[in-house]
Amino acid sequence: MLKTDVTWPESFRYQTNTEWEPVGFFSEALCNATSFDLMLGFFSSSAINILSYGFASFIYNGGKMRMIINDILSSDDVTAISMAHDGNNLPFFDLKNLERLSYTLNKRDKHFFECLAWLIRNDRIEIKIVRMVNGSGIAHTKCGTFSDGINKIGFEGSVNFSLTALIHNKESLNVNCDWNGPADVGRINGIQKSFDRAFKGEDNDVEFVDASHLKGYTTVKTKSKGLEELLNDELELIESAAEANIPDNIKRILQKTKSKVERAIDKIRNIEKAKENEPRFPYPAGPRPYQQQAFENWKKNKQKGLFAMATGTGKTMTSLNCLLEIYKSKGYYRAIILVPTLTLVDQWEDECKKFNFGHIVKVCSKNKSWKSELDAIKFQEEFNYSEQDPSYIIIATYASFARDSIFKDLISISSKINKKLLLIADEVHNMGSPRILNRLEGVKYVRRIGLSATPERQFDDRGNKQLRKFFGCDNSENYTFEFSMREAIDKGYLCRYNYYPHLVRLTDEEMSEYMKISLQLAKFYNFDNDSFPGSDDILMRLLLKRKRIVHKAANKQLIFNEILQEWYNERGSLKYTLVYVPEGNKPDSFGADLYDEAESLSDDDYSDSLIDQYTSIVQSISPTTTVKKFVSGTGDRNQILDDFASGKLEVLTSMKCLDEGVDVPRSELAVFCASTGNPRQFIQRRGRILRTHKDKHRAIIHDLVVVPEISLVADSYKMERSLLASELKRVRDFALLSENTDFAYEELSPILDYFNLSLF
Incomplete structure (x- = not known):
């Protein structure tokens, strides 16, 4: 935060060759701000070498930027650009010739432009290029504002954005902070109004130069980097600066920036790690349209339903997508999945893992420890001391489910979670066998899905009627969702x-x-x-x-x-x-x-x-x-x-x-x-x-x-x-x-x- 995390001089004035260097102000302000309005004259490569140290941190904070700069079109600059290919230093950026300019940039310059490109791609920056209306002279303003969403500061001074000005010249910079009283607030408002007038085209002394090429170039031709990669680049630049020939007090400021960058990288990695383990649909394109429609139909049917889907159209994925939608809405997932064979127990486990669903218990003859695993779930349900609801999936064969002892274990997991647990019955016609049909009255799970290419049982009207009632389809001749083999073949899914x-x-x-x-x-x-x-x-x-x-x-x-x-x-x-x-x-x-x-x-x-x-x-x-x-x-x-x-x-x-x-x-x-x-x-x-x-x-x-x-x-x-x-x-x-x-x-x-x- 600007007020609490930045160490400010008593005078709120920065001057070169003192403890309070202007470069330190920009570095610390960038690291602690979420918005940055900048209006300046010369826009040089040398200055960007310094500003690069805080730019990625500014992006990490969610920073948005607006910038008003001069167009650089003088003959001296054109000469400098052409000479730069021979190894000479480039004093100023010609933003109208970025493609040619890209060949001359050093590592720090590239980092700045990659950060700039990131902001452009994500619509978090607006750039206005201006020139004087009468064609002579330049817009030489050097001012701007920073904000962290709570506090706001304004700056103005003699500092040009050049290495000479920021480090070597006897330059000064005055800063006004809104917590320092009405006078400072007034100065900040004055700087902001001046910036806004120019940005909106209301300043009659300057005119805009087309800047659309900036977005086109950075979007299409510059390398697209992620936020973590930008922060890592910035960290590398800061570490290499420790050996550079710059004043010790600037190195100390950069060390503070390094600490912030390292914390940001750690947070991003923790978030990414959590995302990697978070339940998600296995394929980037997400569920197929008909699979999402099945979820919508199921939700409208009070989270009950029979899905009559042709074999090979992804019944498993369709039902697990419903479980995923529960997770996205409620923050937990709980399911009992019934299958006809041991082979399907393993296949369902594999499909669940593709969704990043964990804590899977297989209740079948192959898993000798299922009883203790089920007891652990019961204990977790009864004595859950965490704020987050526990998640788990139980996969059982119909043969296991039909056994008295196992049925009682599954049904008695917890009477409190009947509305939270989803029952998925794969090849649901198996559920119509007499031994299981007689148990349906004891199943109190509210959320239910029955899956099959052929839900109807041959020569068994009684079983069909009871299954329809159990899965919420007793008031209709149709299923909750149907996807025929003809449709699947015609659409290329089979x-x-x-x-x-x-x-x-x-x-x-x-x-x-x-x-x-x-x-x-x-x-x-x-x-x-x-x-x-x-x-x-x-x-x-x-x-x-x-x-x-x-x-x-x-x-x-x-x-x-x-x-x-x-x-x-x-x-x-x-x-x-x-x-x-x-x-x-x-x-x-x-x-x-x-x-x-x-x-x-x-x-x-x-x-x-x-x-x-x-x-x-x-x-x-x-x-x-x-x-x-x-x-x-x-x-x-x-x-x-x-x-x-x-x-x-x-x-x-x-x-x-x-x-x-x-x-x-x-x-x-x-x-x-x-x-x-x-x-x-x-x-x-x-x-x-x-x-x-x-x-x-x-x-x-x-x-x-x-x-x-x-x-x-x-x-x-x-x-x-x-x-x-x-x-x-x-x-x-x-x-x-x-x-x-x-x-x-x-x-x-x-x-x-x-x-x-x-x-x-």
């Missing part, structure tokens, strides 16, 4: 793709067994409403047997081999290939979403055998191709996905494990060998393939469709026609968004005609 369905015929032996089962299933089938009745053990076993025949179809593997062989012949590699192998452990054409827990009808030996067969086919085409199975129980999943993304691992064969949330953006070729009637599965799987990547221009999808040849007069014909129509929904959805829609129609037209079905 890549375009070609789709190739392949008709697969059953062998005679397979067809014979298939027909036996079909005739038995026909006895259960309700031909009036084209559906099967409710759950029945015999029916379920028949459906499972039928599905196994479809999945194990020998011709599937033949066609799969042909697809890979053709791709390998074209590319010379199978890199970035994803294969969905049939799991065959439940009849997904019936009640698919009603079996979210472990399957009693599963047959792991059968599934393992099947995936081994497909993996073997890959290796038979190219023995050097690296291929890995990605199934439940696979260890090092994150490493496998990293290796696949880098190309170190070329082919992934998977059963269901890549359905939900797992990020595989580099996949270019996908082969769907599993026939699925569950819309969620094929929508999720397609989304996996359509993730964008800088080196990926289009995805290729091959889909194997098994079509049994049923006689038109067979008792089961109508049932088979209905079941085929259900499976063709997948084909239709895939084809409609593809780049080669006509191909799918042409490929399937014979079977469509036979069963009297339409693809579209």
Whole structure:
């Protein structure tokens, strides 16, 4: 501050070759002011060498500056500029020729101009260049004012802004301070009025010279430095001045300036360090427009909502942006995130860290210390002695959340923070399983977000209704926010793709067994409403047997081999290939979403055998191709996905494990060998393939469709026609968004005609 942090002479007069040098006044005033009005005559390089020592500190204080200076156009100055290239000293700056001038500047001069440029870029300086109206003489005024926002001082004297005047000449400078009484205030006001008249063009003795080139030059052609860099430059100049041939009293003044600069640098570094660790959106451009719109819709819906967003459009980022907006508004972030798989626990943790969210607790079997970490959060909530609300994120699997002991731990973190904690349910349809649905009444968190590409649960009206109510969508048929795959592809958030369905015929032996089962299933089938009745053990076993025949179809593997062989012949590699192998452990054409827990009808030996067969086919085409199975129980999943993304691992064969949330953006070729009637599965799987990547221009999808040849007069014909129509929904959805829609129609037209079905 000008009044308290500057040591003033009793006389408030500065004079060269005394303890109170004029240069000391300017250095200290700059370091303690926030505004500076300067009106002077000669504007020389020598003076700037001295003023450089306080300029960056002035900027750090938030300083704003106005300056009125002479135009320097004399023949002597032009000569000096041209001679300067030969190493001669430059006495005056020609501000109308900055580009040429820049080649002559020394380090201190450059620092001054870099500070000047910083002020210009940030609209914190105004410069007026003036000349006498009659064309003779110069405007030789030497005065100005400093202010720190509280106090104001004015100065006036014989001092020119030249090294000779400031240090060597017998020059004097009088200072008036507003705390010294009415007389000083009057003198300050007089200086200010004189400056303002000239600055506004109301002084009839001078006229303005165009100064627009100053802004253009400093904005475009001078190096743009940050404030910390300017302060560091100033610190370096002050340290080098200690060895220069200048009076000791000036060195002592510069030492005071050095201390202020060092404190400013420390503060900036602490602020920058805090900013580095502060939660923020991971990418400089910020959230995508639709992601921000999702937040606005959620906020209007009382911070509850279901986000129905196509796989690959950034559901994770969208929900975490909502958490970030809470942080920006409230100063804290707290969330419980529920996910279906262990792989997604790790992926969500990685995404949270991208936002600089910390204090993340993973409640799952992989983290043995989760209980103590959760207890620490409870203690922090109950005995929080700091003024700042604690922040944390808890990530749990649905399987963990469904367990009584863990559910009680999560719900009882603190009854006081229900309005502060955000519940994010990823792949929210999982929340509709009976074991979790029955717990929703006990969940009191007010802020809620449900995420899924397909929030609706198949064959589960009760679960859908309760989920809609829980997430605040029960009074509307729409979701809180929707972003379709078509929109995502058209706007470039998902890549375009070609789709190739392949008709697969059953062998005679397979067809014979298939027909036996079909005739038995026909006895259960309700031909009036084209559906099967409710759950029945015999029916379920028949459906499972039928599905196994479809999945194990020998011709599937033949066609799969042909697809890979053709791709390998074209590319010379199978890199970035994803294969969905049939799991065959439940009849997904019936009640698919009603079996979210472990399957009693599963047959792991059968599934393992099947995936081994497909993996073997890959290796038979190219023995050097690296291929890995990605199934439940696979260890090092994150490493496998990293290796696949880098190309170190070329082919992934998977059963269901890549359905939900797992990020595989580099996949270019996908082969769907599993026939699925569950819309969620094929929508999720397609989304996996359509993730964008800088080196990926289009995805290729091959889909194997098994079509049994049923006689038109067979008792089961109508049932088979209905079941085929259900499976063709997948084909239709895939084809409609593809780049080669006509191909799918042409490929399937014979079977469509036979069963009297339409693809579209």
